[in-house]
Amino acid sequence: xxxxxxxxxxxxxxxxxxxxxxxxxxxxxxxxxxxxxxxxxxxxxxxxxxxxxxxxxxxxxxxxxxxxxxxxxxxxxxxxxxxxxxxxxxxxxxxxxxxxxxxxxxxxxxxxxxxxxxxxxxxxxxxxxxxxxxxxxxxxxxxxxxxxxxxxxxxxxxxxxxxxxxxxxxxxxxxxxxxxxxxxxxxxxxxxxxxxxxxxxxxxxxxxxxxxxxxxxxxxxxxxxxxxxxxxxxxxxxxxxxxxxxxxxxxxxxxxxxxxxxxxxxxxxxxxxxxxxxxxxxxxxxxxxxxxxxxxxxxxxxxxxxxxxxxxxxxxxxxxxxxxxxxxxxxxxxxxxxxxxxxxxxxxxxxxxxxxxxxxxxxxxxxxxxxxxxxxx
Numbered sequence: 001x002x003x004x005x006x007x008x009x010x011x012x013x014x015x016x017x018x019x020x021x022x023x024x025x026x027x028x029x030x031x032x033x034x035x036x037x038x039x040x041x042x043x044x045x046x047x048x049x050x051x052x053x054x055x056x057x058x059x060x061x062x063x064x065x066x067x068x069x070x071x072x073x074x075x076x077x078x079x080x081x082x083x084x085x086x087x088x089x090x091x092x093x094x095x096x097x098x099x100x101x102x103x104x105x106x107x108x109x110x111x112x113x114x115x116x117x118x119x120x121x122x123x124x125x126x127x128x129x130x131x132x133x134x135x136x137x138x139x140x141x142x143x144x145x146x147x148x149x150x151x152x153x154x155x156x157x158x159x160x161x162x163x164x165x166x167x168x169x170x171x172x173x174x175x176x177x178x179x180x181x182x183x184x185x186x187x188x189x190x191x192x193x194x195x196x197x198x199x200x201x202x203x204x205x206x207x208x209x210x211x212x213x214x215x216x217x218x219x220x221x222x223x224x225x226x227x228x229x230x231x232x233x234x235x236x237x238x239x240x241x242x243x244x245x246x247x248x249x250x251x252x253x254x255x256x257x258x259x260x261x262x263x264x265x266x267x268x269x270x271x272x273x274x275x276x277x278x279x280x281x282x283x284x285x286x287x288x289x290x291x292x293x294x295x296x297x298x299x300x301x302x303x304x305x306x307x308x309x310x311x312x313x314x315x316x317x318x319x320x321x322x323x324x325x326x327x328x329x330x331x332x333x334x335x336x337x338x339x340x341x342x343x344x345x346x347x348x349x350x351x352x353x354x355x356x357x358x359x360x361x362x363x364x365x366x367x368x369x370x371x372x373x374x375x376x377x
Contacts, residue, residue, distance in 0.1 A: 006347050007095070009037050009046040010055035012079055014328040018336035027346075044069045053343050057081055063088040067095035078337050078343035081104060083266065084362060085235060093366035100342030100360040102335040104163060105321035111167035114230055114264040115320035118156075119286035121260055121313045122228070123148035144183035149227075149285070151209075152176050157226035159246070160233030160265065161188050161217070168230055169214070173198060179214040182222040184233070184241035192216065219246075223254040228262065247273040252278040260286045264319040267292040276302035279312055286311035290319045331360075 008022065012147070022029050032038045037059035041287065047054065047070035054070075054077045056062055062077055070332060077087060077099040087099050120126060131137050131145070133234045156172050157180040158165045166188065167299070169179050173195060181192060195214050203211035223229060247261065247270040259296045261284060263270055272293055278284050284320045289303070295305065295317055303312055320326065320335065328334025331341040342360030351357040 007050065007053040008053045008055060008343070009043075009051045011043065012055075012057055012080075014055060014336045014339060015329075016326060017329045018334075018340050021329055022340055024025070031045065033063070039165075039201060040052045040065075047074055052076075052347060053078060054209055055080060055339060055343065058086050060082055060086055062086055062099075064091040064094070067091050067097055070097070071095065076100065076343055076346035079341050080339040082281060083235070084240070085266075087264065089363055092363050096360070096366055098346055098355050098361045099363055100339070100346070100358075101362050102338040102342075102360070105331070105333060105335055105338050106130040106325050107163045107167045108326040109322040110164050110264055110319040111171055111232075111320075113172045113290065113315075114164075114168055114232075114262055117228065117290065117313060117315065118228055118260065118262050119151055121262070121311075122151055124310075126313060127310055149260075151228070154178070154227040155180060156220035156230060157181075157182060159222065159231050160243075161186070161191070162234070164264075165230075165232035168232060169195060169337050173212070173214075176212055178206050178212050180226055180321065180374035181214065181216045182219050182221075187216050189216070190351045192253050195367070219251070220254055223251055224256070226259055227256070228260050230262040231265040232271055233265055233269060235268055237268075243269050245269070245274075247275065249274040250255070252283055255284050257282065257284065260288070262288050267295065269348060270305055272301065276305060276308065279308040280305065286313075288315070290315040291317055297318050315329040 007028045012034045013031055019029055023180050029239045031038040040061050043060060044066055047066050051072045052073060052075050056079050058081045074097055077097060079099060079101045082101055084099065084101050084310045090098050127146060150176045155178040158169055159182045160182040161181050163170055172179060192214050197214040202208050252274055275287055279287060303314060323331055325335060327336050331337040340362055345358045355361055355362045
C-alpha cells in the first residue's frame with residue numbers, strides 16, 4: 001500500500017489546516033463530528049474496519065480491545081495531547097503499536113494560562129466584572145467593596161519542574177516573584193542556577209529593588225511558605241512518587257490561609273472534596289482549576305457550591321487553548337502539526353522506518369527489547 005492510500009480515523013476534529021494537509025497527501029480521513037467523544041464501541045468498530053491509524057484524545061480509552069480489533073492493520077495511534085493516560089501502554093507494546101503525543105509545543109501556552117489564572121483569581125477580576133454587570137457597583141472607594149492580592153514580589157511554589165513548570169517559573173520571574181521548587185523525581189539545579197543569575201543581573205541593573213531567589217525545597221516547605229502554589233506534576237497513581245491526590249486535607253492544611261492554589265496539570269492530583277472543604281472553611285484564600293477529577297465537571301460537584309464561588313475559578317481544560325498552539329500545522333508550534341507529523345513518521349516510514357528515532361513516538365521501548373511491563377518483546 002502506498003502512503004497515499006492510508007486510512008485514518010480521528011475521534012475529533014483537529015482543525016481544517018491539519019485535516020486538509022492529510023487529505024492533500026491522499027490520506028482517506030474519517031473524522032467523528034463531535035464535539036462529544038465517540039463511544040468506545042465505535043472506535044473498536046473503526047479499528048476492526050482496517051484503518052491504518054487512529055487520531056485520539058485523552059477522552060478515548062485505547063486498550064487491548066482496540067488493539068485486538070485493529071490487529072494486522074492498525075499501525076499507529078496519534079494522540080493530540082501531551083498526556084496519554086487513556087492509552088494502555090502495556091497493551092500497545094504487546095501489540096507493537098507505536099503511539100505518539102504532542103509534548104513541548106504547549107509548554108508556554110499552558111504556563112501562560114496558569115499564570116493568568118493566578119492573576120485573575122488573586123486580583124478578583126471575576127468578582128469585579130460580575131459586580132459591574134449586575135449593576136451593583138455603587139461608587140469608587142479605595143478599598144471597598146473588596147481588594148485583591150498582588151502577585152509581584154510574592155513567593156510561588158512550583159510543584160513539578162518539568163517543561164511546563166520551568167516555563168511557569170520564567171514567567172513568574174518577570175513579575176519579581178521568589179520561587180520555591182519541588183519535584184519528586186528530578187531536580188533541575190542547572191536551570192535554578194541559570195535563573196539565579198538572571199535574578200542577580202536584574203537586581204544589579206536596578207530593575208528590582210530586592211534580589212529575588214529560587215531554590216528547591218521539600219513539599220512541606222513549599223506548601224508552608226508559598227503565597228501561591230502552582231501544580232505542574234504528571235498524574236502518577238502508583239509507585240515511589242505518586243501524585244494522585246497530592247493535594248488533600250493534610251497538604252491543604254499545610255498551606256497558608258492567605259495562599260492560592262492553581263492547577264493546570266491533571267485533575268486527580270487534587271482531592272476535590274478536600275479542596276471544597278478547605279475553601280468553605282477558609283483554610284486557603286482561593287483556587288483556580290483548569291482540570292478536574294472527572295470531566296466535564298459534574299453538576300453536583302462541591303466545587304460549584306455558590307458559597308465558595310467568589311474564591312474558586314473554574315475553567316474548561318483550556319490551558320493550551322491558544323490558536324497557534326492548538327491548530328498550527330508546524331510541528332514545532334502546534335499540537336495539530338505535531339499530531340499529524342508523528343502519524344506520518346510512522347506510516348511513511350520516516351527515519352528509515354526506525355521507530356526508536358522518531359521524536360514523537362512515546363513507547364519506543366516496544367522496539368528496544370523491553371516493554372513497559374519489564375518483559376522483553
